[in-house]
Amino acid sequence: MKTSFKLDAHPRRPHPLSEPPAGYFDKLPTQIMARLPQAEARTAASGWLAWLTPALRTSLASVAVLSGFAASFYLSGTPRLVPSTASTAALDAVPRTELVGYLLTSGARVENSDLAVLTAAHPNIAKGFIQASDEELTNALDAQPSEDLTYL
Amino acid sequence: MEDHEILLKFQDPASRNLAFNQLVRKYQSKVYWHVRKMVVDHDDADDLTQDVFVKVWKHLENFRQDAQLFTWIYRIATNECLNFLSSKRRKFLLPLNDVGAELAAKIEADPAVAGDEVELKLQKAILRLPDKQRLVFNLRYYDEMPYEQMAEITGTSVGALKASYHHAVKKVEEYVTRTTDD
Incomplete structure (x- = not known):
């Protein structure tokens, strides 16, 4: 006849499985802290950028750079042309x-x-x-x- | 550090990280073992434990303190475990017993259990329980948690928990008895 198993009579192990690797609980807080979302302020500042896809963000940056070049070219190039025409016209008068x-x-x-x-x-x-x-x-x-x- | 001190420091942005670090150090072992007993594998338990604390961080600001902090964290951990196991079944289209067999294979390979035949059978018997009943068994048998606290974590009545645990013990004892040689 089989002896019936009684849970109360069995020595209870609080942790029935093998222990985690040595030092695991020393490193775990650091790993968790590294995974936490960044500060709210930073999130809010870059929040609207986060909604854009990487391709859109690249396009936006390219447009900004090209606009900068165009603006600097326009602002520096135009004044040189105007005085020569203007001086000739003034001389005619x-x-x-x-x-x-x-x-x-x-x-x-x-x-x-x-x-x-x-x-x-x-x-x-x-x-x-x-x-x-x-x-x-x-x-x-x-x-x-x-x-x-x-x-x- | 007491829970109310941790929560107070967490409200202050200047000491928020420090307070959360204290919280993790205080509860990491309990959460890890709670999760580990459900998913068996260390790597899975590691991932889930980290997920639990990231969720705690995200929602701690809205924690209403009408429950104990520890109970609230356990509830998050419990939900993570149950979601993990059900998604694992959905992902591989596995029936209940196949996931149990996979976990049993991991138990057999665990050096802490190997060599102790009765303990191995006990662990296999526990794995045969449905997930929620296994959860109740673990909380009561291993963590010796009061039924009232278990009721807060699981959202189940104390009477239903007592009945569930009673049936779980019977199933476990029957399985170990049936599979043990004379």
């Missing part, structure tokens, strides 16, 4: 007598090269004050030393 008076009294010397550069940049600028035909101008220029012709 000055009466001829004042211009001649300034050139005579200031001692400024206008060379052929100056006139050549100016007419090359603005072909019609001389038409208002040079009373000569194209043929006369060509003949006058042909008479100049050969090194000055390179400006035309």
Whole structure:
């Protein structure tokens, strides 16, 4: 006849299975603390970014960088173009007598090269004050030393 | 450190981490063994124990203190264990007995049980119990927990728990008796 097993008569083991690895309970708090969510403030600050997918976040960063380049190019490039046009227009508004008076009294010397550069940049600028035909101008220029012709 | 001190320090953001570290150190062993007896495997118990404390961290701010902190943590641990075991069955489409067989194989390989034939049969008998009845058995037999506290953890009446434990003991004794040689 089998002896019936009685639980009360059996020595009770509080921990019936093998112990965890040595030092397990020393390391466990550190592991748990490392898994905890970060501070609320940081979560709130980056909360809206967390809703974006990684691809969207990359796209957003690229757009921001490109916008920065475009803004810096626009802000630095535009002012250089405006003054040259504006200065030419302002010079056109000055009466001829004042211009001649300034050139005579200031001692400024206008060379052929100056006139050549100016007419090359603005072909019609001389038409208002040079009373000569194209043929006369060509003949006058042909008479100049050969090194000055390179400006035309 | 007393529970109310831990909770008080936890409310202060400056001492929150320190308070939680104290809480983990105070209850880690009890939670680990509660979980380990249910899932048997150390690695599973390790993962679940960490999950339990992460959940405690997330919800401790809303802990209403109308239950003991220890009871509340045990309830979280119990739910984690039951969810783990049921998801394991769903994942592998295993019937109840197959998960029991898997856990029994782990018990047989456990050096603490190997060599003690009666203890091995006892552990196998406990594993044959349904999860919730096994939980009741563990809380009463191993942790010697009062039925009132068990009722708070499981959300079951004291009378139902007493009946469940009584039936569990009978099943265990019958299994060990039946499988033991003369």
